[in-house]
Amino acid sequence: MMSDYQLAQLNIARMKADLGSPVMKGFVDQLDTVNAIADKSPGFVWRLQTEEGDATDIDAFDDSMLLVNMSVWESVEHLKVFVYETFHLELLKQKREWFNQFEGVFQVLWWIPAGTEPTLEEAKQRLAFLQENGASEYAFNF
Numbered sequence: 001m002m003s004d005y006q007l008a009q010l011n012i013a014r015m016k017a018d019l020g021s022p023v024m025k026g027f028v029d030q031l032d033t034v035n036a037i038a039d040k041s042p043g044f045v046w047r048l049q050t051e052e053g054d055a056t057d058i059d060a061f062d063d064s065m066l067l068v069n070m071s072v073w074e075s076v077e078h079l080k081v082f083v084y085e086t087f088h089l090e091l092l093k094q095k096r097e098w099f100n101q102f103e104g105v106f107q108v109l110w111w112i113p114a115g116t117e118p119t120l121e122e123a124k125q126r127l128a129f130l131q132e133n134g135a136s137e138y139a140f141n142f
Helices: 022-040 076-085 088-098 122-134
Strands: 005-015 044-047 066-073 106-115
Touching: 005 122, 022 044, 022 066, 022 088, 044 088, 066 076, 066 122, 076 088, 106 122
Parallel strands: none
Antiparallel strands: 005 066, 005 106, 044 066
């Protein structure tokens, strides 16, 4: 059964060093693997990426140290399985090696009409709304 809505998600992280730095090598070396797992995961619909296959070159916040990840999933449950029950969890366990503690909200979820793609501008607005107002139907988190 096709739902009228799908789940969009944005998360951001502040790198400890430039992507070409040895500090970031462990992250960079695993990026293609985790993206491939996402692409094949049940419930995966779409992810923001450049021709290189990832979003590391997308400067969404005029801050070259801020990485952005945006994707669309069929449901919250599908996203949770990918985040917490695949190889992605290993990256989460190591994130302090590559990323600084983030001040404020770093992830937002929201519903979009099925078959559409969220824009970065929309995602930034949802993130700001969540930061300012807390969780609601408009913008929420896990």
